[in-house]
Amino acid sequence: MKRVIQKIIIQVIIIYIQKQMNHIKFQKKKNIYQEIVDKYNETCTSLPKQSKITDKHKKAIKRLYYHTLYNLKKSAEEAIYIKMSEQYRIKINKADNIRDIAILGIECIAKMTGDKVFERENMRKLVAFSDE
Known part of the structure; x- marks a missing residue:
């Protein structure tokens, strides 16, 4: 009771x-x-x-x-993240090449985690890989 x-x-x-x-x-x-x-x-x-x-x-x-x-x-914060990840998923599905998909994936993960170092380092690696 x-x-x-x-x-x-x-x-x-x-x-x-x-x-x-x-x-x-x-x-x-x-x-x-x-x-x-x-x-x-x-x-x-x-x-x-x-x-x-x-x-x-x-x-x-x-x-x-x-x-x-x-x-x-x-x-509310979780809903924002879910909406953001859904927007990135749609962009990734519409992307034409692997480089754009990789960039969008890195941006999505960085925004979700708030990890600026992850974004900076992986974008740098992607640019270096693309230049080769």
Whole structure:
């Protein structure tokens, strides 16, 4: 039962945070905790009502809020990488010669990993190989 209540609370907090994604600052908005308690009471009608919120609850809400923001940011970054790799895959499929395919492959890997040294060194090798 306790685990079910925790899951419900987490879902309520996540829903609330998703609706309030305009970077709420906990220090500036003092009634955010009460708003979350109100949303909990509104959503979880079969559970006991919460009237006050403890410091422990506030810490948990803050932690979930920032954890959710972090996960959303990470998911957005991953989506960008997936879109970028798909764009490179399309370019590679359309490339006419092996040199262009190699250049696109090196660029794709470098962008995905953020490894500038990899890109510089392998482009240098490719130019040297092409000149031979």
